[in-house]
Amino acid sequence: MIKLTVNGKMRQVDVVPDMPLLWVLRDELGITGPKYGCGIAQCGACTVHIDGQAVRSCQMRIGDLGKRAVTTIEGLGAKSLHVVQRAWIEHQVPQCGYCQCGQIMQAAALLSANPKPSDDDINAAMSGNLCRCGTYERIRTAIHAAAAKLSEK
Known part of the structure; x- marks a missing residue:
């Protein structure tokens, strides 16, 4: 089990550590804001924030995330629009x-x-x-x- 914080909530997923964060978000957690575009970090459709920094989630391995927090578009304007x-x-x-x-x-x-x-x-x-x-x-x-x-x- 891998623990991660997404949009302020602690989540657990049972995936291999080399699974891209994009697929964990979309397929495991049902968070569909980040999109698959190219799969090689060249288009930006999968951009999320990791500890406030813009990161291409298609190339971020879930096992490399550590304790850093992930924010998706769903979390950016969760309380009111950003x-x-x-x-x-x-x-x-x-x-x-x-x-x-x-x-x-x-x-x-x-x-x-x-x-x-x-x-x-x-x-x-x-x-x-x-x-x-x-x-x-x-x-x-x-x-x-x-x-x-x-x-x-």
Whole structure:
């Protein structure tokens, strides 16, 4: 049995230690926000936070997680929508929506580390998150809007 903390709750799973975190979340725990996109950490659809850092869950082995806490999109806005989630809605970012959970998780990690990012900062942080619909301009606008909301607090 492997114990892990997901979205603030202690969970146990009976899986092999080399199983990717993505499959533990989706198949074992029924948490479907992180999506399978490429399986090689190149698209960002599976992005989660591990102790606040954006990580591609398709390449994180469950046995390497240790005592670090996992947050998925379901945990990011569990009590109320996160400022990034609100900005995504206000700026109508999603089209098909498949990549959006990973995009939001990456953006939230960016703003946690850099509350006033420039366009270059955003481009660099978000470059590993692919969007087939091409909503990159709206993503950048939403991140700037979320940063502005954060600076009001």
